[in-house]
Each structure stands twice: as C-alpha cells, then as structure tokens.
Amino acid sequence: MEALLNTGSTIDEGRLAKGGSKYTDDYTKECAVCWMCAEDFTSLGCPEKVAVISRDRKYSVAVTPKVTEAMRTGQVFIPRSIWANVVVEPDTFSTGSPRYKGSPVFVEPTDDEILSAEEVVMKMYMGGK
Amino acid sequence: MVYKNIICPVCGGSCDDVQVNLDKENGTIDVQNACKMGNAKFQEVVSHHRLLKPTIRENGKVKDVSWDEALEMAADILVNAKKPFFFLGSETSCEAQEVGLHIAEYLGGMADSNATICHGPTVMGIQESGMVGATAGQAKNRADMIVYWGVNALESMPRHMSRYGVFPRGYWTKRGRFDRTMVTVDPRVTPTAAAADLHLQLNPNSDYELLSAMFTILNGKEPHPSVEEITGIPISVMKQTVEMMKESNFVAIYVGLGVSSSYGKHRNIEIALNFVKEMNNYTKCNIGALRGHCNVAGFNQLASYLYGYPFGLDFTKGYPRYNPGETTCVDLLREKDVDAAFVMSADLMDHIPADSAQYLADIPMICLDIAPCPSTTAADVVLPGVIDAMECDGTFYRLDNVPVYFEPFTDSPFSETKSNEDTLKQLFAKVKAKKEA
Ligand code: SF4
Numbered sequence: 001m002e003a004l005l006n007t008g009s010t011i012d013e014g015r016l017a018k019g020g021s022k023y024t025d026d027y028t029k030e031c032a033v034c035w036m037c038a039e040d041f042t043s044l045g046c047p048e049k050v051a052v053i054s055r056d057r058k059y060s061v062a063v064t065p066k067v068t069e070a071m072r073t074g075q076v077f078i079p080r081s082i083w084a085n086v087v088v089e090p091d092t093f094s095t096g097s098p099r100y101k102g103s104p105v106f107v108e109p110t111d112d113e114i115l116s117a118e119e120v121v122m123k124m125y126m127g128g129k
Numbered sequence: 130m131v132y133k134n135i136i137c138p139v140c141g142g143s144c145d146d147v148q149v150n151l152d153k154e155n156g157t158i159d160v161q162n163a164c165k166m167g168n169a170k171f172q173e174v175v176s177h178h179r180l181l182k183p184t185i186r187e188n189g190k191v192k193d194v195s196w197d198e199a200l201e202m203a204a205d206i207l208v209n210a211k212k213p214f215f216f217l218g219s220e221t222s223c224e225a226q227e228v229g230l231h232i233a234e235y236l237g238g239m240a241d242s243n244a245t246i247c248h249g250p251t252v253m254g255i256q257e258s259g260m261v262g263a264t265a266g267q268a269k270n271r272a273d274m275i276v277y278w279g280v281n282a283l284e285s286m287p288r289h290m291s292r293y294g295v296f297p298r299g300y301w302t303k304r305g306r307f308d309r310t311m312v313t314v315d316p317r318v319t320p321t322a323a324a325a326d327l328h329l330q331l332n333p334n335s336d337y338e339l340l341s342a343m344f345t346i347l348n349g350k351e352p353h354p355s356v357e358e359i360t361g362i363p364i365s366v367m368k369q370t371v372e373m374m375k376e377s378n379f380v381a382i383y384v385g386l387g388v389s390s391s392y393g394k395h396r397n398i399e400i401a402l403n404f405v406k407e408m409n410n411y412t413k414c415n416i417g418a419l420r421g422h423c424n425v426a427g428f429n430q431l432a433s434y435l436y437g438y439p440f441g442l443d444f445t446k447g448y449p450r451y452n453p454g455e456t457t458c459v460d461l462l463r464e465k466d467v468d469a470a471f472v473m474s475a476d477l478m479d480h481i482p483a484d485s486a487q488y489l490a491d492i493p494m495i496c497l498d499i500a501p502c503p504s505t506t507a508a509d510v511v512l513p514g515v516i517d518a519m520e521c522d523g524t525f526y527r528l529d530n531v532p533v534y535f536e537p538f539t540d541s542p543f544s545e546t547k548s549n550e551d552t553l554k555q556l557f558a559k560v561k562a563k564k565e566a
Pocket of ligand 1: 137138139140141142143144162163164165166167168286287288289
C-alpha cells in the first residue's frame with residue numbers, strides 16, 4: 001500500500017525520550033508503531049507487523065500497526081523517533097529540514113523482527129558493529 | 130528541600146513555575162506543576178541511567194576514561210578533521226552554544242542546531258516576508274481566537290494551552306476558555322483537535338493551497354473550486370474560518386512542523402505570514418511558532434546576533450556563510466560533506482533520516498549528553514552532560530523569543546565541570562593548544 005507518512009510527538013514518546021528511556025521496551029512499544037485507519041489495516045490483511053518502506057525502497061523498518069480513527073485512508077503516522085526517521089525522505093528542498101510530514105512510503109505486511117532503538121543504530125546504521 | 134519558580138528545560142514553553150522537592154539523601158525528587166514530559170526530565174537528576182563517566186571507543190570496545198583523556202581524544206578528532214561539524218543542540222544554554230559556535234569558527238568548520246530540522250523553514254519564511262509576532266503574554270491577555278495550524282500542542286508543548294493559549298484567564302479574556310474560540314488545522318484528529326471548536330482536517334501536503342484559498346477569500350475573491358478536492362476542506366468552511374478571524378478582536382496563530390516540514394516548506398510559512406499581515410487590515414492578528422525543544426529559539430537568536438545567519442553556518446572560508454540545503458546538518462551528512470562531528474545536547478542520530486544517520490555513524494563523533502541514546506551508542510567519545518536549569522545557570526529563549534535566565538536548584542554531579550559551557554571551554558582550550566602547537 002502506498003501512503004503518506006506523518007510523524008510527530010505523542011505525550012508518552014516525549015515522556016520517555018526526555019526521561020532518558022529510549023532504550024526501554026516501553027519506548028519501543030510507544031514509538032515502533034504505525035497508526036492507520038481500519039480500512040487500510042483490513043486491506044493489508046490485518047497483519048501483526050508491518051514494514052514501512054521508503055519511497056526508493058532503500059530502507060525498511062518493521063513496526064506494530066495500530067488502528068485508530070485519528071487517521072484517514074492513505075495516511076499513516078509513526079511517533080517521531082528513530083523508527084520513523086529511517087524512512088523519512090532525506091531531501092530537504094534546500095531548507096535543511098527533511099520531510100517529517102507527508103513523506104511518501106510503502107506499507108506492507110512483514111515477518112521482520114521489530115528492532116529496539118539501540119538495535120536500529122547498531123544493525124542499520126553502524127553495519128552490525 | 131523545596132525550590133520554587135524553577136524553569137523547566139524541556140520544551141520551548143520554558144514554564145517558570147515548577148516546584149521541586151529534592152531529597153539528596155534518599156535520591157528522590159518530587160516535581161509539581163510540570164507536565165509529564167517536564168517531570169520525566171527532572172527525574173534525570175536522580176536517575177540510575179544517567180551518564181556519569183566519560184567513555185571512548187577503542188578498537189570497537191567502549192571503555193571508561195578520565196575527563197582529561199576524553200577531552201584529549203575529542204580535541205584530537207576535531208583538530209585532525211578537515212571539515213568538522215558542530216551540532217549544538219537545543220537542550221542546553223545559549224552560553225554553551227556560544228562556545229560551540231566559537232570553536233566551529235576557530236576550526237573553520239560547520240555549525241548547526243535542532244533549529245534547522247525543527248523550524249528552519251519557518252525562519253526562512255520569516256526572512257522572506259517578515260513576521261507579525263507577539264509575546265505569549267500578549268496572546269494570553271488579548272487573544273479571543275487561537276489557531277493551532279499543523280501542531281499538536283497538547284502533546285508537543287503540553288502546557289501551552291493551559292499557560293498561554295486557550296485556558297488561562299487574561300486581562301481581556303477573563304473567562305479563559307469561554308472567551309476564546311479554538312481552531313485546529315491538521316491531517317490527523319489529534320488530542321488538540323479533539324479539544325477545538327472547529328477542526329479543519331486537511332489533506333497532507335496541502336497547507337499552501339488552503340492558505341492561498343483563505344488569502345483569496347480574505348481579498349474578497351472566490352477561490353478555484355478545485356481547492357476543495359486538493360485540501361479536502363469545503364470552501365464554505367474556509368469562508369467561515371476567515372469570517373471568524375475577521376470578527377475576532379485578536380487572533381493568535383501558532384504554527385508547527387505540520388506547516389514548515391510538509392511539502393512547500395518555507396513557502397507555506399511565507400504565505401501564512403502574508404495572510405497574517407493582510408488579516409491585520411481587519412483585526413489584530415499575529416503568528417508564532419510552537420518550538421519543541423527548550424532552547425531551539427536561542428540558537429537562532431545567538432547565531433544571528435554573532436554571525437548574521439540563524440542556522441546552517443559554514444566557516445570554511447574564514448567568514449560565515451549560510452546556504453540552507455548545502456550548509457545544513459541533514460544535507461551535509463547526506464552528501465558526506467563533513468569528516469567529524471561534535472553533537473551536544475541533542476540525540477541527532479535519532480532525529481535525522483537514514484542516509485544522514487548512517488554517515489554520522491561512520492565518521493568520528495563526539496557526543497555530549499545526559500543519558501544513553503542512539504547518538505551516544507554510535508559516538509567515539511561520550512562526554513557526560515550537566516542538566517541546565519537544574520544543575521547550572523544560563524539563558525534559554527522561550528518559544529516567543531523572550532530570553533529567560535534560569536538558576537539551578539542543585540550542583541553539577543561532576544567535580545570536573547560545572548556546566549556544558551564549562552566542558553566546552555575546557556575542550557576549546559585543548560583544541561587551541563593542539564592547533565597552535
Ligand atoms: S510544557 Fe514544556 S516547559 Fe512546560 S513543563 Fe511541560 S515540558 Fe516543561
């Protein structure tokens with residue numbers, strides 16, 4: 001499914017990030033989550049996990065889907081965090097600020113493991129070092 | 130002991146009414162008046178995961194070292210780099226940021242801050258068209274209509290609505306919430322939107338079109354009907370919103386990353402600012418950015434005051450240059466245009482897209498922070514941070530660019546440094562000694 005990715009604060013994301021708890025399970029449970037509407041969730045086959053994939057298909061991140069009435073079809077939301085930023089468009093349109101709002105992404109069911117924030121850094125950014 | 134009127138160092142709200150009861154003996158802290166986010170940060174003073182020892186990475190292994198060794202290695206990395214990059218984060222004072230800027234200038238490197246990946250485009254929009262602004266107090270006392278556009282205030286600056294925006298009783302708004310109309314514009318139904326009188330659930334990336342259509346309506350013309358499909362908002366609702374604004378005594382508009390970070394970027398802000406200027410022909414109207422990190426506005430003020438540009442500073446030619454998209458953090462890292470990084474008081478690794486984060490993990494990196502996070506994991510040198518407004522004094526700029534001087538209620542936990550400013554001064558001395566040797 002093609003979608004526009006929105007990212008932003010949630011109160012518990014803020015509480016955990018500001019409280020130095022980025023390496024806790026609570027943080028992963030709060031942020032490694034992709035919000036979507038029931039219609040989109042059903043069209044994906046009600047998966048347990050979804051992969052959110054960047055437009056160029058270079059990066060993919062596994063997260064838990066969350067069904068909510070806050071979203072409309074074709075739009076997904078991930079709390080601002082390392083998981084969201086893996087797939088945010090890096091182009092800044094000559095402003096310096098990437099597209100944290102409205103990045104085009106693909107969303108697909110997946111069996112990939114949901115990584116913790118520390119694992120994302122070590123496996124995806126540090127090449128497993 | 131109980132301390133009153135402490136400033137919260139978490140978001141741009143800079144709440145100045147926090148009450149803290151610190152029990153050093155039992156290692157507990159009780160915090161009154163702060164929101165969930167603020168309270169969590171105050172707990173860091175006594176937390177068990179606080180970074181208390183400098184570390185370095187040697188042959189792939191992380192080991193504890195003395196402050197002096199860590200500073201030596203940090204200085205070596207910076208001095209040996211051809212183009213060092215300084216990311217001077219916003220969770221620290223202007224005083225610390227100032228030293229960081231001076232080191233960047235001295236070494237002929239690059240300097241940037243959260244200000245860029247946060248409201249950078251907003252600042253560019255202001256450079257394009259100027260801004261009708263007001264302090265938060267003006268809005269509190271006068272505004273009878275509040276518009277949150279592209280910002281979920283309740284979750285990004287949790288006390289904004291209760292301290293400045295919607296609920297407080299002001300001089301001309303004595304009945305608080307009952308004297309104010311609240312409008313939100315957001316593609317999501319956020320908790321802030323749920324509390325609004327009118328929510329405009331626009332399609333993502335259509336802020337520019339919606340603002341242009343409202344501008345057209347304000348000028349007495351009919352917008353093109355296609356705007357309804359593009360924005361998802363009926364023209365009748367746009368007209369109603371413009372009319373509500375014109376009939377108000379004072380409209381305060383707060384924009385967030387929903388405007389400045391979606392498609393259109395600074396042009397969205399530019400048209401919003403022009404709309405506000407035009408609205409002042411009918412009623413008083415002002416606009417301001419809801420700034421997420423505590424001293425993100427401070428970096429813009431400081432960099433503009435010291436070097437003439439608000440962010441994305443390039444000192445490689447020996448004088449400051451500024452070219453967003455070229456000299457800015459995400460672009461520098463994505464294009465592999467720097468060869469070492471100093472990251473202070475911001476978890477940069479967490480906040481940038483994968484291409485930039487991967488390169489940041491590749492180059493030698495020094496990180497100054499208070500708790501383990503993706504940036505400290507990837508860093509080659511970690512310097513423990515001192516918590517501003519709790520353990521040292523200094524200056525923040527609030528969301529409305531009002532400087533706020535803060536005083537601590539306890540001391541730095543380190544005998545080697547009093548503040549992040551102090552740490553940076555020690556680093557600068559080592560950098561100078563090595564460079565001049
Ligand atoms: S609103 Fe911001 S400044 Fe105020 S207590 Fe919450 S985090 Fe701190």
